[in-house]
Amino acid sequence: MEKIFKLDEEDEYYVPFSRLAENLDLRNLIEKLTVNLLRLAVTELPADVKKALKDAYRKERNPIGKIQLKAILENIQLAEEERIPICQDTGLISFYVKVGSEFRGLSKIEEALIEGVKRATVEIPLRPNAVNPFTQRNTDNNTGRHVPCIHWSIIDGNYLEITAFPKGGGSENMCALRILKPAEGLSGLKRFIIESVVNAGGMPCPPTIIGVGVGGTSDMAMNLAKKALLRPINKSHSDPFIAELERDLLRAVNSTGVGPMGLGGDSTALALKIEYAHRHPASYPVAIAFQCWAARRATARVYSDGRVECLSHKDRNLV
Amino acid sequence: MKKIELHTPISEKNIRKLNVGDRVFLSGTIITARDSAHRRMMKYIAEKRSIPFPLEGMALYHCGPLVKAHGDEWLVLAAGPTTSMRMEPFEAEIIENLGVRLIIGKGGMGGKTREAMKRYGAAYAAFTGGAAVLAAKRIKRVIDVKWLDLGLPEAVWIFEADRFGPLIIGIDSYGRSLYEEVRAKTLRRLNRIVEDRDL
Numbered sequence: 008m009e010k011i012f013k014l015d016e017e018d019e020y021y022v023p024f025s026r027l028a029e030n031l032d033l034r035n036l037i038e039k040l041t042v043n044l045l046r047l048a049v050t051e052l053p054a055d056v057k058k059a060l061k062d063a064y065r066k067e068r069n070p071i072g073k074i075q076l077k078a079i080l081e082n083i084q085l086a087e088e089e090r091i092p093i094c095q096d097t098g099l100i101s102f103y104v105k106v107g108s109e110f111r112g113l114s115k116i117e118e119a120l121i122e123g124v125k126r127a128t129v130e131i132p133l134r135p136n137a138v139n140p141f142t143q144r145n146t147d148n149n150t151g152r153h154v155p156c157i158h159w160s161i162i163d164g165n166y167l168e169i170t171a172f173p174k175g176g177g178s179e180n181m182c183a184l185r186i187l188k189p190a191e192g193l194s195g196l197k198r199f200i201i202e203s204v205v206n207a208g209g210m211p212c213p214p215t216i217i218g219v220g221v222g223g224t225s226d227m228a229m230n231l232a233k234k235a236l237l238r239p240i241n242k243s244h245s246d247p248f249i250a251e252l253e254r255d256l257l258r259a260v261n262s263t264g265v266g267p268m269g270l271g272g273d274s275t276a277l278a279l280k281i282e283y284a285h286r287h288p289a290s291y292p293v294a295i296a297f298q299c300w301a302a303r304r305a306t307a308r309v310y311s312d313g314r315v316e317c318l319s320h321k322d323r324n325l326v
Numbered sequence: 327m328k329k330i331e332l333h334t335p336i337s338e339k340n341i342r343k344l345n346v347g348d349r350v351f352l353s354g355t356i357i358t359a360r361d362s363a364h365r366r367m368m369k370y371i372a373e374k375r376s377i378p379f380p381l382e383g384m385a386l387y388h389c390g391p392l393v394k395a396h397g398d399e400w401l402v403l404a405a406g407p408t409t410s411m412r413m414e415p416f417e418a419e420i421i422e423n424l425g426v427r428l429i430i431g432k433g434g435m436g437g438k439t440r441e442a443m444k445r446y447g448a449a450y451a452a453f454t455g456g457a458a459v460l461a462a463k464r465i466k467r468v469i470d471v472k473w474l475d476l477g478l479p480e481a482v483w484i485f486e487a488d489r490f491g492p493l494i495i496g497i498d499s500y501g502r503s504l505y506e507e508v509r510a511k512t513l514r515r516l517n518r519i520v521e522d523r524d525l
Binding site: 091092093132136177180194197205210259299 | 327347349362389390391392394403404405406408409411432433434452454455456457458459460462463477478479492494496504505507508509511512513515516519520523524525
């Protein structure tokens with residue numbers, strides 16, 4: 008016996024009756040998915056990042072920079088073949104979760120994500136990276152107060168979308184926020200971005216992806232800068248003015264000569280992405296978020312009936 | 327760009343042969359230390375206690391590896407470098423008191439370490455940040471681990487390495503720093519960008 012679900016205009020699909028939500032152990036499904044998403048994220052870069060790194064290697068003219076990019080490409084291949092984390096710093100774990108308003112099982116998601124992180128720490132393994140800032144104790148399982156960091160958003164639809172975003176400490180340490188004077192405006196913004204890249208030098212493991220958040224409140228600016236890092240490399244901002252600003256700033260940043268690992272060269276950033284919000288008349292917040300070349304992310308969509316689809320990597324079975 | 331094979335223990339003479347930009351492959355003993363291990367070494371130096379691992383002529387690696395227990399042994403899965411600048415407050419004294427010859431890390435170090443390297447005969451070698459599986463492949467075994475109470479990443483791991491690299495000499499024993507040279511150049515370019523665009 009089969010039942011038809013209608014997802015959107017084009018996508019009609021069939022689900023056997025036995026797999027319907029009543030019988031589904033959504034809690035376990037999401038926990039298992041969390042482990043597998045983290046495994047995929049830390050061992051295999053998305054295709055857009057791999058392509059950008061290969062292009063950077065081809066174009067790099069500085070011999071030391073070229074050695075760095077070659078080591079990076081070899082490392083990516085080894086990690087992928089042997090299913091070992093690309094970098095020993097498997098990051099402080101963040102999740103970006105979009106929940107469809109019609110998705111059933113909302114109450115189970117957070118618990119499943121946290122348990123999934125604990126399991127992933129042992130099973131993959133991940134380096135234990137959650138430390139109490141006052142006692143300096145490591146929890147040894149990558150969870151703790153407000154960790155993993157879970158960013159929720161509510162969307163239309165009957166599905167759940169989880170992005171696992173393990174981000175290393177080296178690039179995170181270079182993130183910066185400045186509240187510009189509104190009079191400084193666009194040129195102040197450009198100057199702040201280029202200065203930040205030069206000041207960061209090799210610390211965030213260039214070639215980086217640079218996320219820029221403009222406007223809103225101070226916390227929103229940084230949040231937008233981080234969200235900009237989630238956008239695929241080949242995707243420009245939908246607003247042509249912002250898209251041109253992204254291209255222009257990327258060219259400027261790559262003309263600084265910081266180069267791979269800050270040892271000099273042409274490839275300082277693989278991409279630069281901007282997101283913005285409207286601002287207060289008195290404030291012009293600009294946030295810059297650096298992502299190291301090991302720009303790890305993996306995204307999956309879960310439907311209420313338990314069907315799982317991998318969005319970040321092609322043809323992956325995640326549960 | 328010269329290509330050089332180094333073995334531990336490294337003599338001062340061999341360190342003095344290295345110049346900024348040289349490509350090095352290192353074999354022998356590599357000892358990891360991050361922030362907490364550095365702080366503890368400093369405490370031991372202050373209290374004149376002997377440190378439970380040999381550093382004379384050795385390579386100190388800024389690294390918190392990803393390891394896995396396998397029976398009685400440890401397997402090193404991923405072992406790329408961490409940001410060396412965090413160790414800047416300690417490294418000059420470590421070089422002076424413990425006779426370390428080679429510091430391996432990423433991102434470079436500051437003036438205090440550069441001066442200690444010049445004075446006592448040591449160098450800084452960069453390993454590609456994030457290339458952690460490549461690094462682990464060159465680590466043949468874990469000889470020992472000390473100070474495990476600091477936690478897995480912060481513990482001191484003593485590795486046997488075979489042709490660990492490619493390493494790029496970022497600071498040599500003559501006071502030259504590739505990082506400072508690149509930085510000076512990038513600052514000049516920054517000024518030009520700001521002028522050209524009237525920012």
